[in-house]
Amino acid sequence: MIGLLLITHANLGEAMIQCACHVLNRRPPQLLQLGVMAQDDPRDLQPVAQEMLGWLDKGDGVLILTDLYGATPANLAMSLVRPGQVEAVAGVNLPMLLRVLNYREYPLDVLVKRAVAGACDGVLQIKPIRSEER
Known part of the structure; x- marks a missing residue:
């Protein structure tokens, strides 16, 4: 099973994990998050994230999910990528x-x-229900 690491701003990763647990009615295994706070130095988080990857990788690799491309969490994630092993x-x-x-x-x-398809497929405009359908 592929391990999952969410690296996000503040508590976003933990909130998303809690939502997923609610939907799935359980906490999935091999799933961790690292919240990056405004005061954090990314150089200090690098070894923490590396250690988390070690906990998550049981031989099938790890997928890191991050929030905003180009921001500190994504830059940290980028520094951890090892093609074929950590994406x-x-x-x-x-x-x-x-x-x-x-x-x-x-x-x-x-x-x-x-992952990319799931993100794109999940973005939809919500249209109002017509009165005759209510």
Whole structure:
């Protein structure tokens, strides 16, 4: 099973994990988060994140999900990428996280594609229900 690490601003990762636990009615294994606070020095977080990768990788690799491309959490994630072993995807949202949690038995390269598709598929405009449908 591929390990998952969320590296996000502040408590976003933990909040997303709690939402996923609510939807799935359980806490998925091999899932951790690292919240980056405004006062954190990314150089201090590098060894922490590296240690977390060691806890998560049981031989199938780790996928890092991060929030905003180009921001400190994504830059930290980028520094951890090892193609084929540790991959990262920016733009995490709840549909992406749920998709990834349901396809962790797939190879890492396939899981990356599923993550991106899950994020995109989960973004939809909500239209009002017509009065005759109510």
